[in-house]
Amino acid sequence: MIRAALTSNVQVKVLPGPSAVTTALLLSGLPTDRFCFEGFPPRTKGARSNWFKDLATEERTIIFFEAPHRITESLEDAQTAFGSDRDAAVCREMSKHYEEVVRGSISELIDWAKSKDILGEITVVVEGFNPGTRQFSVEDLVKLVIKQEEAGESRKEAIAQVAKANKVSKRVVFDAMVAHKSGDKI
Structure with missing residues (x-):
């Protein structure tokens, strides 16, 4: 109302x-x-x-x-x-x-x-987060993983945490890291 x-x-x-x-x-x-x-x-x-x-x-x-x-x-x-x-x-x-x-x-x-x-x-x-609206770029995901790694987490743990926190699959985050390392875009 x-x-x-x-x-x-x-x-x-x-x-x-x-x-x-x-x-x-x-x-x-x-x-x-x-x-x-x-x-x-x-x-x-x-x-x-x-x-x-x-x-x-x-x-x-x-x-x-x-x-x-x-x-x-x-x-x-x-x-x-x-x-x-x-x-x-x-x-x-x-x-x-x-x-x-x-x-x-x-x-x-x-x-x-x-x-x-x-x-x-x-x-x-x-306003609260709407899971259906957020789109992540490769750079966004890579930055989040790197931040977790700098805090002392392994790459595997960092990928899992970023995926869970941002409600995306671990595969999406992993692929972003692979693309970043090779210089490709997804």
Whole structure:
């Protein structure tokens, strides 16, 4: 119902409840049937990047908090892990006079965040992963395997983990590694 209202350009207001999580979820217009709350992303770039990568195939709507001075960096890391086109919403100062809800793709939200000084409490809501939409390039799969190998895993273990995490067959990942090694394209 909320999504239909937003599509028809009807402004939606939510009465504040006991949690910013549920208020932001409703304001986002994203699916509300299944969601997960992840708290704050880690503060350091490497840890935050890994945190988002771990959530890349989460199929439920993802909700997290972020500090205003880190919102751009977090959205950029989310874009790297989730892709540019995943729908999201940044909800700021909910139930207050300066309430703001910005909806769009992650790349659009990055542009918004870069265009202004952001203050206040921020809750971010991101659409869950749709297994049928992600296409992997040879380079994507190779980078993921190499990253696992750099973390100390064998090639076989790395291929298995990348396949499982990205819901593709081990054969697809293996073929990507063979093509990369020989310089061919699949």
